[in-house]
Structures are given as structure tokens and as C-alpha cells.
Amino acid sequence: MYSTLRDGPPPRPSEAASDQSRPARRPAGLAVAPVVLMLGLTSMLTDLSTEMVTAVLPLYLVLSLGFSPLQVGVVNGLYQGVTALVRLAGGVASDRFGRHRDVAAAGYALSVLSRFALLVPGGSAAVVSGSIVTDRVGKGIRTAPRDALLSLAATENGLGVAFGVHRAMDTFGAMLGPVAAFAVLSTVPGSYRLVFAVSACAGVVGLAVLVFFVDRSPAPEPAGRPGPSAPTGTAAPADMPAQPTMKMSLRDMMLAVTDRRLRRILVAGCVLALATIGDAFIYLRMQRTLEITPTMFPLLAAGTSGMYLLTSVPLGRLADRIGRARVFLGGFGALLGVYVTLLSPLRGMTALLCCLGFLGLYYAATDGVLSALTSAALPAGARTTGLALVQTGVSLGQLAASAAFGALWTVAGVETALTAAAVLLAVALAIAWSALRRTM
Template sequence: MKLLQPLPRNVWILGFVSLLTDISSEMIHSVLPLFLVTTLGTSLPIVGIIEGVAESTASILKIFSGALSDYWGRRKELAIAGYGLSTVVKPLFAIATSPVWVLLARFADRVGKGIRVAPRDALVADTTDVRYRGAAYGLRQSLDTIGAFLGPLSATGLMALSGQNFRLVFWVAVVPGILAVSLLTVGVREPSQPKQLRGNPLQWHNLKSLGRNYWLLVGVALLFNLGNSSDAFLLLRSQQVGIAISIVPLSLVVMNLTYSLSAYPIGVLSDRIGRLGLLASGFFLYALVYLGFAFANTSWQIWVLFALYGLHLGMSKGVLLAVVADHVPVRLRGTAFGLVNLVTGAALLPASLMAGVLWQWVNPQATFVVGSLFAIAVSILLVLTYSRQKKWNG
């Protein structure tokens, strides 16, 4: 299997923008749950609410930014606005004195993500030959994830050198965010749109034209994310099993290392053999990993589970985006990506709140067992639903 594919300049630039942004974001996110609990004295259900509100509220904007990019026929400006907002609000983490400040910062940061994600994902499809779409999304995810493990690695080093100075980490995280916005502004070129959309992309006849397969996929993604709580609970579980606070961020390094190494080859593979089996297998692997988190009792098991969790992400994130791009009209790509992000993001609030409640009022194991059951159900549903559809060739 040939791994190196002829991918366009925009894909590479967007990948490096994501890399820098994830260095910035993950420096903060890798230590934020511990900052909330150990420095600000926040309870676990409140941690779940902060994470869930930030992700779910921001997800609403993804549909509107995606639809606007279809109607406007331009995506780059919306991407710049989203990346820029996330960068501007990052100093709020450094000056936070209560969970309310953190909620405000997380909310604004995720609003920025909500604005940029759908236009960015549509940009990838707009500029990439259909034969290499899986490779394109896989490459962007791989570069994104390199940043996602460099971020926690940087946070770990700064925490060790500064005597657990959370606020220093938050200040340093602003720098790569500024670099990302600058690269996006200068480096990405807006491709010409073959056909400008007339009318509201969210009107019923446009939504209906997205197709049955697309809407079934949206339902599958929604169900999965109802059991997919914030990664904050994975970090807290790591500390509970016995990993020292100072090296907890390294667990995300391990996860993102396997994610970055697997996303591109799996994307290329999906271009060759189809995407359905890879997507269903990725969901099933998640179920096994969450069961592992429920019953792990030694540190080495946690490290292995984080590595497998990264493989799950490599088998599902980019592949899901490629499936969406394969099966929606060109004129509605932004809307389609926005809708997927809307329903999956909205599920994160109940998922994270449920995880926090189960952790505190039942036990930590219950949080992960319930998440695993959702993933098993989704794996079965995905296979049963699409195995009968001969035209599903994504």
C-alpha cells in the first residue's frame, strides 16, 4: 500500500495550523482538570458540567458556521475568526480565580472551535481529489495530533521545572496559538466554489437532500457520543490508579502518539478497502478500552489503555469525516459537517454530567462501564444498518 499521496497545499497548511493550535490547547487541557480540583477546589460533577457546557454550547455554532460557509461560498475567513477567538481568550485561564472564570474561558475557546471546525473540514474536501480523501483527513488528523501530544509533553516539562505552576503553563500556551492564526491567514488559499448555494442551507429541502445514509450516520455518531464523556475523567482515573500528578499529562502524550501514527495510514487504507469496517472496528475498540479503564489497577495498564485509545481515535475520527464528505452534495458540505458536530457535541453535556454523577455517587468504574456499553451498541447498530445497503461504499 502506497502511503505517500499527492495531497494539496491547503491540506498541509491546515494540518500545521491544527498542530500549533493543539499544542496551545492541549498544554491547557492536559492540566486543567487537576487545576480545577487541586487549586480551585472544584467538585467532580462541576468538572463534568464545565467540560460538557463548553463543548455542547460551542457545538451549536458549528452548524451555523458550516451553513454560512456554504451560503457565502467562502470558508477561510470563518476559520480565521474561530482560531483567532480561541487564541485571544487563552489568557483567561492564567488569571482564573474561580471555576466560573474557567467556564467562561472554556466556553469562549470552544465557541472559537465551533466557528472554525465545519468550514475547515469542508475546505479539506473542497481541495482534495476524491481518490485521496481518506488520506487527506488522515494527514490533517495526524498533524493535529502531533500537536496534541507535544502540548501535554510541554506542559509536563513546564510543570516539573516550575514547581507545579499551572498558571505559567497557561501563559506559555498563548504563543503557539498566535503562530497558528498567522500561518492560516498567510498560507491557506480559498478554492473556487463550483456552485454557490442559493437560499438557506438549513431549509428542509436542503437538509433532506443530504440523504438517508448521512442521517443514519448522524444517528450513530450521536448515540456513540452519549457514552463518550470528557477525557478529563481519563486523567482523573490515571491519578486514582497511581500515576503522579506531575506526569499525568504524559498519558495524553501516549494517546496522541498512537493517534498521530495511525490516523494517516488508516486514512490511506480507507481509500483502498472502504471505511465502514474501519469505523465500526474503531467504535468496538473504544468499548474494550473503556472496560479496561473500569478495571485497571496498575499504572502500566493505564499506559497501555491510553495507547489503545489513541488507536481508536485513528480508526474513527478522520474516517468519519471522509464518510461524510463522500456522501453529501458539494454545495452542502459545510452544513453536513456542522450538523455532525452539532449532534455529537450536544451529546457531550449529558455524557460528561452522567460520567461525573456516576463517578461520585456510584463509583469510577461505573463511568467507564456505561460508556463501553454505548460503544458496543453503536458498533452493532452500525454494522446491522449499513451491511444491508449495497450502495454504501464509503
């Protein structure tokens, strides 16, 4: 069996020994910790809530309030910077105080609040924009502590499966959102407010799952890393409070998140993000060359999500078996497959299925797997900060790439832009491979 990435630098012989003893105790399988399922349920309900609103908001704004949605679209770019800041601050805070659950809950609560804002009578553009920004800020705050909780609840060689299960549940909720929204609208026609109320209700239940069924502080790390090593495999005494073994000084946290292994992941993640052009462009290109009418746009997203849903768990498991870095790089190989398909003379159904299949695989092999890869390279006490750092780096990289690709498309045309993106991605894959090589 191929050894997967281990927690925390540097690997110690004692851990290697415990690694070997683990498969016997917990055979690789789909069994995941109850906390993972609870976090999955929270995300599922929250995504259901978010996508219910996303599905009907444009209709509500244009048909009910008579707005030009462009006025809402404008604010979209503004929150990205804010999100990056709160994400990092939230990460440091949850690690420092050992309060991952509470920081995540604050993020989920903000999103629930944003739904209630839509219920305020006399909806205006300011309220709607405020609601969208609040929701995004909430998402920025909660992602890293939630991923840290997931990683702390999973066995070291079950990280990939745990993230896979979580992302599958999350995607399932997102796919269910529009169905639920239009089910409500067909029950009471024209009642967008009832859709928002049901969405808020789903959000409240999701938040309640987190608050009532996920412990406030994650269970302690068994090996007591990175402090003096405790005898491996010994469980912490049941009456011992969780925090003392978890918390790290700010200096140790800084050391942990600037450690060479995390730096390598950060470099790989950011370089690859810089070669990611964004789905909007992929769908636009598909629409233009594959002669797909925009009415099929929702189906494209559904196809991609469906593939993501189906392959998330198997790819997580594969990542645990053959190495997370390999599956992660493989995912970007699938993205390269999308670019190549778009540049190829392939047309019609074949091209469409290739694109959607590759795109779904790309998500399934990179989103949760990157968090698993990052978690494994971080000591428990600096996990949220490290995850927040990598996630922020990746999202800023994607933002820059999307802007640059749009500009290149305008100046040089779509073929040139796509070719450049494909070449850039190939180069990025080579750089990422050499950065992650030693961890494979």
C-alpha cells in the same frame, strides 16, 4: 479494490467511471494537497498554543492568583450548549456564502483573542473563565468549516489520508504544548504571563498561515453536483470564480443534510457516542484498579496521544482502501477493547498498555475518519452544515453519555456501570453497523 463511499447522493454511473480513473492519476500514497498541510500547520500551532495554556493554567490560578480552581471548573459545563449553537450557525453561514476560510479564521481568531485576555493585568476569575469560554466557542466555530476545506482539497479516495495527516499534525502540536510551556517557565521562572504571550504568538502565526496560504473560497467541485452533471473529470476553467458552482439554495442544503446517507451516518455517530463514557472515567478506573498513582496521569494522556499520532495516517489510508465506515466501526471495537480490558482480571503493565493502545487506536480510527465519512456523503455546497450537524450530534451524545455513566457509577458501582457501557456499546455497534451497512 474495495470501492469507498462516494460524494453526494445518488451515485451516478459517470462518477463511478471517474472513480476508476482516479487511482491511475493519483496513486494512493501519503502525498496530500498543500492546503491540507497548511490547515495541518494552522491546527498544529493552535493546539500548541491551547495546550501551553492548559498545561500551566491550574498552576497559575492556584499558585499565582491563589484561586480555588473549582471556581473555574464550574463554567466548563456551561459552554457546551453555546458551542453547539455557534457550530451549526457557523456551518450554515460558511456554506451559504462560500466563505469556509473566513469562518474558520474567525474561529481561530477568537482563540487567539482569548490568549490576549490572559495578558490583561490583574487577572480575575471572570477574565479566566471568559477566556476559556471564548476559546471553546472559537473551536466550535472553526472545526466544521476547516474540515470542509480539508475535504474539498483532498481527492475523493484520499479523504481518509488527508484527515489522518491533519489530525496527526494537530496531535503533534498538542503534545508539544506542555513541553514549550515549561521550557518558557524554566527560562524566566514564575513568569506565567510570558507563557501566555508565547502561546498568543503561536496562535497568531497559526492564524497567519490560514489567512495567507489558504484560499478564501474552496476550489469548485469538478462534477458540478448536485446540479446538472457536467462532463466528469473536466476541470473548471481557471478564470471561473469558485462560488457559483459551490453555493446551494437553503432548500437544497436542507435536502442534502437530511438525505438518507447523512441520516445514517448521524444515527451511527450519535448511537455510538451515547455509549462512549469519556476519558476521565477511563483514567479514573485505571488509576483505581491498576494501582496507578495520579502522578502518572499526564503520562496516560501522552501515551494515548502518542498512539493516536502514530496510527492516524495509516488508519486514514486504510479507511480509504477498505471503506471508511469499516475503520470507523473498528475504532469503536477498540473502545470496546478498553472497556473489556478494564473489566478483565488483567492488571499491571499489560493492562495499562492494552488500555492506552486501544484508546489511541479508537481516536485515530474515529475522529478524522468520521469527518471523511461525512464529507464523502455530502455535496460540496452543504458540506460544512452537514459536518457541523454530525459533530454537534456526536458531542452532545458524548456529553449525555458521560453524565449518565457518572450517575450509574454513583448508584450501582463501577463494575455494573462498566458492564452496562460495554453491553450498550456492543448494541450500538450492531445498530451502527446496520445503519452503515449499505455504504460499506
